[in-house]
Amino acid sequence: MNTLKALLFISLLIFNSVILAECQSQRVNVQVLGSGGPELTDGRASSSYLVWLDGKGVVLVDAGPGSSLNYEKSGANLKDLHTVLFTHFHVDHSADFSAYVKGSYFINRSQNIKLFGPESNHLMPSATEFTERLLGEHGVYPYLQDYVSPAKKSSYKINAKNLSPAKHSKQAVYQANDYSLSAIPVHHGPLPALAWRINVAGCSISFSGDMSNQFQTLAILAKDSDILIAHNAIPESQHGVGRKLHMPPSEIGKIAQKAGVKKLILSHRMTRTLGSEQDTLARIKQYYQGPVLFANDMDRFKPEDI
Numbered sequence: 001m002n003t004l005k006a007l008l009f010i011s012l013l014i015f016n017s018v019i020l021a022e023c024q025s026q027r028v029n030v031q032v033l034g035s036g037g038p039e040l041t042d043g044r045a046s047s048s049y050l051v052w053l054d055g056k057g058v059v060l061v062d063a064g065p066g067s068s069l070n071y072e073k074s075g076a077n078l079k080d081l082h083t084v085l086f087t088h089f090h091v092d093h094s095a096d097f098s099a100y101v102k103g104s105y106f107i108n109r110s111q112n113i114k115l116f117g118p119e120s121n122h123l124m125p126s127a128t129e130f131t132e133r134l135l136g137e138h139g140v141y142p143y144l145q146d147y148v149s150p151a152k153k154s155s156y157k158i159n160a161k162n163l164s165p166a167k168h169s170k171q172a173v174y175q176a177n178d179y180s181l182s183a184i185p186v187h188h189g190p191l192p193a194l195a196w197r198i199n200v201a202g203c204s205i206s207f208s209g210d211m212s213n214q215f216q217t218l219a220i221l222a223k224d225s226d227i228l229i230a231h232n233a234i235p236e237s238q239h240g241v242g243r244k245l246h247m248p249p250s251e252i253g254k255i256a257q258k259a260g261v262k263k264l265i266l267s268h269r270m271t272r273t274l275g276s277e278q279d280t281l282a283r284i285k286q287y288y289q290g291p292v293l294f295a296n297d298m299d300r301f302k303p304e305d306i
């Protein structure tokens with residue numbers, strides 16, 4: 001009898017782990033707060049994505065210009081935001097961050113915000129330097145220093161942390177009850193840059209950020225993701241600086257195929273790629289046969305609706 005009970009218990013454990021591993025897609029979606037690049041002529045906010053879980057916007061990936069207005073339109077509540085992830089600190093990925101911090105003054109927020117981003121180099125600040133130089137005592141907005149200074153009294157703090165994963169290696173960054181975060185270095189010209197993956201309620205969403213794929217790391221991070229959001233910043237014909245910073249559609253197709261992602265979303269759309277959607281699709285379809293969608297501001301994507 002005891003053996004039977006033990007077997008039943010083990011079966012239950014296996015059953016539960018299978019159920020928990022399944023993507024609970026009704027609980028999760030990712031909203032595009034900014035589908036454009038840095039241009040002021042593309043009619044789009046710059047890079048930013050909000051991951052929703054159980055009706056709450058919990059993780060923000062990048063905070064490009066214009067995205068805070070779309071955040072407001074999304075109906076998200078700043079009290080629900082747990083974590084801010086930065087892929088890198090180009091203006092079109094980070095300029096609205098201080099608007100979120102100031103906006104939080106007007107709500108009764110008490111939970112700290114976790115902020116993760118890359119390490120510095122000679123061109124870019126690290127995540128902690130970015131936060132300090134923006135909001136610290138000697139920063140651009142010293143009147144907001146209470147949110148970053150441990151010595152000052154404030155209703156919550158922004159806890160920034162720098163990540164420097166070993167070259168070509170995925171790093172587990174954070175594990176909470178409902179979601180976990182991991183990052184991998186990607187090549188974005190001379191800049192320190194990260195791609196991010198969020199595993200949430202059994203679903204997985206990966207974000208390329210800006211990258212050329214010279215490091216060939218994104219397919220490792222995005223392996224079997226339910227959604228991969230890839231940046232469509234250049235057309236296939238692009239050469240020069242643009243190609244050193246970004247990946248052409250064929251490269252996106254190769255990555256999506258290699259990673260076996262279930263759905264591919266193209267974002268960071270710029271005037272040089274807008275209007276080339278048919279060519280972009282054809283280049284991607286040479287390698288990847290799954291669903292491909294072009295992102296617009298405010299779009300929401302669920303893991304399993306195609």
Ligand SMILES: [Zn+2]
Pocket residue numbers: 088090188210
């Ligand atoms: Zn960039």
